Amino acid sequence: xxSNATTLTSGAAALAGGLDVEAIRQxxxxxHQQINGYPLAYxxxxxxxxxxxxxxxxxxxxxxxxxxxxxxxxxxxxxRATDIYEGARETTRRFINARSTREIVFTRGTxxxxxxVAATLGQRLGAGDEILxxxxxxxxxxxxxxxxxxxxxxxxxxxxxxDRGELLLDEFEKLxxxxxxxxxITHVSNALGTVNPVQQIVASAHARGIPVLIDGxxxxxxxxxxxxxxxxxxxxxxxxxMCGPTGIGVLxxxxxxxxxxxxxxxxxxxxxxxxxxxxxxxELPYRLEAGTPHIAGAAGLGxxxxxLQKIGMEDIARHEADLLAYAxxxxxxxxxxxxxxxxxxxxxxxxxxxxxxxxHDIGTVxxxxxxxxxxxxxCAMPVMxxxxxxxxxxxxxAFYNTRTEIDQMVGALRLAIRMFA
Amino acid sequence: xxxxxxxxxxxxxxxxLNHSRNPHNCRRPANWDREAEGHNALCGDxxxxxxxxxxxxxxxxxxxASGCAISxxxxxxxxxxxxxxxxxxxxxxxxxxxxxxxxxxPGKLEGELAALGGVRxxxxxxxxxxxxxxxxxxxxxxxxxxxxxx
Ligand SMILES: Cc1ncc(COP(=O)(O)O)c(C=O)c1O
Numbered sequence: 216x217x218s219n220a221t222t223l224t225s226g227a228a229a230l231a232g233g234l235d236v237e238a239i240r241q242x243x244x245x246x247h248q249q250i251n252g253y254p255l256a257y258x259x260x261x262x263x264x265x266x267x268x269x270x271x272x273x274x275x276x277x278x279x280x281x282x283x284x285x286x287x288x289x290x291x292x293x294x295r296a297t298d299i300y301e302g303a304r305e306t307t308r309r310f311i312n313a314r315s316t317r318e319i320v321f322t323r324g325t326x327x328x329x330x331x332v333a334a335t336l337g338q339r340l341g342a343g344d345e346i347l348x349x350x351x352x353x354x355x356x357x358x359x360x361x362x363x364x365x366x367x368x369x370x371x372x373x374x375x376x377x378d379r380g381e382l383l384l385d386e387f388e389k390l391x392x393x394x395x396x397x398x399x400i401t402h403v404s405n406a407l408g409t410v411n412p413v414q415q416i417v418a419s420a421h422a423r424g425i426p427v428l429i430d431g432x433x434x435x436x437x438x439x440x441x442x443x444x445x446x447x448x449x450x451x452x453x454x455x456x457m458c459g460p461t462g463i464g465v466l467x468x469x470x471x472x473x474x475x476x477x478x479x480x481x482x483x484x485x486x487x488x489x490x491x492x493x494x495x496x497x498e499l500p501y502r503l504e505a506g507t508p509h510i511a512g513a514a515g516l517g518x519x520x521x522x523l524q525k526i527g528m529e530d531i532a533r534h535e536a537d538l539l540a541y542a543x544x545x546x547x548x549x550x551x552x553x554x555x556x557x558x559x560x561x562x563x564x565x566x567x568x569x570x571x572x573x574x575h576d577i578g579t580v581x582x583x584x585x586x587x588x589x590x591x592x593x594c595a596m597p598v599m600x601x602x603x604x605x606x607x608x609x610x611x612x613a614f615y616n617t618r619t620e621i622d623q624m625v626g627a628l629r630l631a632i633r634m635f636a
Numbered sequence: 637x638x639x640x641x642x643x644x645x646x647x648x649x650x651x652x653l654n655h656s657r658n659p660h661n662c663r664r665p666a667n668w669d670r671e672a673e674g675h676n677a678l679c680g681d682x683x684x685x686x687x688x689x690x691x692x693x694x695x696x697x698x699x700x701a702s703g704c705a706i707s708x709x710x711x712x713x714x715x716x717x718x719x720x721x722x723x724x725x726x727x728x729x730x731x732x733x734x735x736x737x738x739x740x741x742p743g744k745l746e747g748e749l750a751a752l753g754g755v756r757x758x759x760x761x762x763x764x765x766x767x768x769x770x771x772x773x774x775x776x777x778x779x780x781x782x783x784x785x786x
Contacts, residue, residue, distance in 0.1 A: 251643075571657075575679045575704035576648075579761060583644050591679050605680040605702055634648060635705070 253585025261611030273518035303517030324464035328451035342368030407556030408564030463512030563612035674771030
């Protein structure tokens with residue numbers, strides 16, 4: 216998957232994928248600090264990315280000059296706030312190539328987006344109806360469906376994965392059936408890095424008339440996403456995993472399907488008229504956005520998307536593929552290290568275990584050397600169960616990472632091995 | 637670099653590493669009088685403590701554990717430290733240990749347990765060290781009928 220795989224020699228000077236990473240890093244103030252006496256190597260972007268000044272400034276500018284409530288005021292600031300909020304919606308629509316802003320629902324994040332679908336679409340489901348997920352889902356694409364199953368007698372079916380962490384498509388074809396009412400599958404696995412063939416999954420489900428929700432949390436900042444080309448019915452993602460603020464996320468929904476959903480939370484903004492003799496609901500997407508929204512979050516998200524697009528999603532994907540190939544090779548040379556998740560089609564996630572060293576201890580030793588990774592089950596306990604391990608250490612990459620940072624990690628890992636040997 | 641290596645060797649002292657590599661009393665016994673299971677949801681550490689009582693004394697202290705070096709070493713040292721003690725003396729040892737690491741009453745760690753003192757400088761790791769002890773306390777609190785593996 217990586218055209219540079221044969222030239223992975225130099226550690227330091229990587230301008231792979233044509234990105235000027237040093238210039239990009241100047242936009243990220245947080246990256247320029249010492250942690251425990253070492254330069255920070257932030258390799259935990261799958262948990263949350265960092266933000267460039269462009270995003271931080273957009274939020275500051277909004278609160279400094281433009282804040283008021285949206286969709287209500289007759290005054291200038293309210294108009295400005297509404298323009299910023301709705302402008303971010305249009306920016307988001309363009310970014311994922313949705314047909315209309317009516318299809319862009321702002322939420323708190325991926326988790327809330329999936330819960331929204333479970334709580335609304337779920338009302339149509341009954342005992343014996345099935346929801347099909349995969350064995351590599353994040354807890355946020357498991358638990359909402361389990362809750363629905365408890366409430367309505369719905370049945371959760373799980374597509375297994377192979378040892379490399381790839382979805383077993385023939386099993387998918389066997390499990391999808393007459394009672395399947397929704398397929399909900401991750402685009403990219405946060406624990407394994409696997410990129411799923413979402414287009415193929417959608418085509419197969421649609422051939423049976425079944426809608427598909429894609430959890431895009433780990434894909435959105437790492438490759439170009441086109442919801443029309445993918446043809447999915449829902450696509451969920453989080454601002455904080457794409458250089459935007461926490462507390463804002465997006466549910467894309469196909470308009471014809473969103474229109475059939477009952478209202479979710481009730482309150483202001485989602486209504487047209489309220490009377491004790493009956494209430495009428497607003498149009499999409501407002502019908503699904505009750506209450507004062509996270510306006511500053513939307514402002515930051517819009518700025519984050521502008522920033523990502525300025526760099527270019529293709530270049531980002533190419534740079535991260537180079538980092539993954541470089542890291543996989545370097546980690547592969549560490550004695551006793553085993554990569555968990557070796558799918559043929561992978562995103563910038565390297566999950567691993569080292570013989571005789573618990574992931575938590577790896578995390579502490581790396582942190583003492585300035586390297587931030589995640590250790591644990593990564594909110595995907597069924598994945599850990601599948602591999603019979605309590606957890607993994609996980610390095611994950613973004614476009615602002617360098618080969619030097621990977622070298623720093625690998626050096627610290629070798630030290631850990633000497634310590635624990 | 638030497639600074640940080642020093643600080644890490646304070647956390648992972650030789651005694652701690654030795655216990656984590658060869659934990660003492662790490663087994664599921666044939667019989668026990670009390671038990672409790674502890675789980676650290678953050679990192680997935682698990683420990684299951686089994687107590688064999690003789691009168692008021694903790695005659696047999698064993699456990700099954702899966703976790704990081706700190707939690708394994710702590711469980712191992714704990715089983716050595718409280719074995720043979722009366723219930724009230726064991727409770728005192730638990731309070732001293734947790735009180736010390738949480739910073740409430742520093743300077744209470746005695747003998748080998750002092751080797752775990754480096755954990756104080758690693759707030760995210762304190763729970764790893766205290767998990768076995770909290771589980772032991774839960775086992776003491778929960779007086780149960782004898783359970784056997786038969
Ligand atoms: C694949 C995947 N889905 C969903 C989520 C949940 O995202 P959030 O916590 O932002 O709602 C995450 C975050 O870790 C994720 O990696």
